[in-house]
Amino acid sequence: MSGLARRLMVFMTTVGFIGSGNIGGTVARLAVAAGYDVVLSNSRGPQTLKELVDELGPKASAGTSAEAAAAGDLVVVSIPLKAYRDIPVEPLAGKTVLDTNNYYTQRDGAFPELDAASTTSSELLQRHLTTSKVVKAFNNIYFEHLRALARPTGAADRSVLAIAGDDAGAKGETTAFLDRIGYDTVDAGSLADGWRLQPGTPSYGFLYSGGIENFWESPGVPVDAAALRAKLAAAQR
Ligand SMILES: NC(=O)c1ccc[n+]([C@@H]2O[C@H](COP(=O)([O-])OP(=O)(O)OC[C@H]3O[C@@H](n4cnc5c(N)ncnc54)[C@H](OP(=O)(O)O)[C@@H]3O)[C@@H](O)[C@H]2O)c1
Numbered sequence: 001m002s003g004l005a006r007r008l009m010v011f012m013t014t015v016g017f018i019g020s021g022n023i024g025g026t027v028a029r030l031a032v033a034a035g036y037d038v039v040l041s042n043s044r045g046p047q048t049l050k051e052l053v054d055e056l057g058p059k060a061s062a063g064t065s066a067e068a069a070a071a072g073d074l075v076v077v078s079i080p081l082k083a084y085r086d087i088p089v090e091p092l093a094g095k096t097v098l099d100t101n102n103y104y105t106q107r108d109g110a111f112p113e114l115d116a117a118s119t120t121s122s123e124l125l126q127r128h129l130t131t132s133k134v135v136k137a138f139n140n141i142y143f144e145h146l147r148a149l150a151r152p153t154g155a156a157d158r159s160v161l162a163i164a165g166d167d168a169g170a171k172g173e174t175t176a177f178l179d180r181i182g183y184d185t186v187d188a189g190s191l192a193d194g195w196r197l198q199p200g201t202p203s204y205g206f207l208y209s210g211g212i213e214n215f216w217e218s219p220g221v222p223v224d225a226a227a228l229r230a231k232l233a234a235a236q237r
Contacts, residue, residue: 017078025052049062074173080108095133137162148219
């Protein structure tokens with residue numbers, strides 16, 4: 001991590017969440033454990049997030065999507081892809097936005113441009129959030145494994161997560177954030193390269209469970225940078 005990214009982290013205290021389900025809620029738990037304040041949001045309103053806020057304690061609160069977007073120094077978007085146009089643009093201006101979203105036709109409906117592989121889901125989000133800096137992150141790991149595999153900096157069994165983005169500064173912020181919540185980072189390239197870590201590719205899901213056989217039962221298997229890079233390189237469209 002660069003010295004600049006480390007210095008930026010000193011000023012980054014609040015993480016906003018648009019979507020606070022399996023992945024958003026897990027990242028929020030890791031962020032609170034690492035000392036961040038979090039502002040959660042979902043589609044049904046802040047009152048429906050009381051249980052999670054109570055669990056997370058005084059560093060957590062809930063608001064609307066626009067309030068979570070405005071409050072976050074960094075904002076995690078973790079909703080079904082089909083809802084990406086609902087994400088408020090103005091309060092995210094200038095901010096780094098972490099995009100966990102994946103494309104599943106059975107849930108999201110058809111996106112012809114994704115089916116044709118002419119763009120990626122994170123590029124769609126970037127086109128919507130024209131004034132933000134989108135970084136793809138957390139999208140290739142099952143939320144239970146994400147929670148279980150977090151380790152302090154330097155731990156021998158620390159895992160690595162892939163990120164993809166077009167802005168070097170935003171990727172530096174993301175790397176610093178991941179470092180604080182328990183992960184090393186591999187740079188998988190630009191948003192256009194984001195397909196390399198999407199569903200159906202070798203780096204997706206099963207990499208962190210030790211294979212397909214015991215996916216649901218697996219407590220999570222640590223993944224190092226060499227293993228992740230090899231899987232990213234093996235991805236085919
Ligand atoms: N589950 C995983 O392990 C995993 C791993 C990697 C990536 N992903 C991807 O990450 C994204 C989130 O997955 P998830 O499993 O966390 O989903 P989830 O548990 O169903 O949570 C989705 C969250 O998004 C909120 N939401 C839905 N529509 C919204 C809208 N229009 N505006 C604001 N919030 C909205 C939901 O709020 P309500 O409940 O109020 O509707 C909920 O808090 C998906 O794209 C998924 O494919 C998931």
